[in-house]
Amino acid sequence: MKRREAREKAVQTLFQLDNTEMTVEEAIAYIVEKPVNRFYERLVRGTLENKAAIDEVLVQKLENWSLDRLPKIERTVLRLAVFELLFNDDVPHRVVLNEAIDLCKTFSDEKSGRFVNGVLSKFNENNEEGLEESE
Incomplete structure (x- = not known):
């Protein structure tokens, strides 16, 4: 499984888990077959x-929005992207932004991609701002 596919599957899994009683193991089993890709699993479990x-x-980066008001797909993509920005050093900032925009285009629309890009662009390249605020 390539990283792009792992991200798509991670979004699907996290989307399922948002406000449901499903366990992580059930959601993972529903989306992917064994053996489970390590990058995919790290994205899902790390985000959760x-x-x-x-x-x-995220709340600090959203202007005039609350997390609960966001469409579920945008909230899910943002959470995954912020996980990668803050906790996954091996993926460049630009790649995370591009992947998040592409995920929005895949699962939602162009407008969603622009919104997510606007929020994620508030994180600086080396993520110091995001890390300081989350500590």
Whole structure:
């Protein structure tokens, strides 16, 4: 599984888990077959494990929006992207932004991609701003 596909599957899994009673294992089993790709699993579990810190940083970046008001797909893509920006050093900032925009285009529309780009562009290249705010 290539990283782009892993991100798409991670968005689908996280989308399923948002406000449901499903377990992580059930959601993963529903989306992918075994053996589970390590990058995909790290994206899903890392986003979930760091959700509170991710949401805290996201709330500070959203202007005139609350997380609850965001469409579910945009909230899911943003959480995944912020996880990668803050906790995954091996992916360049620009790649995370481009992948998030592409995910929005895949699962939503162009307008969604522009919104997500606007929010994520508030993170500086080396993520110091986001990390300081989440500590």
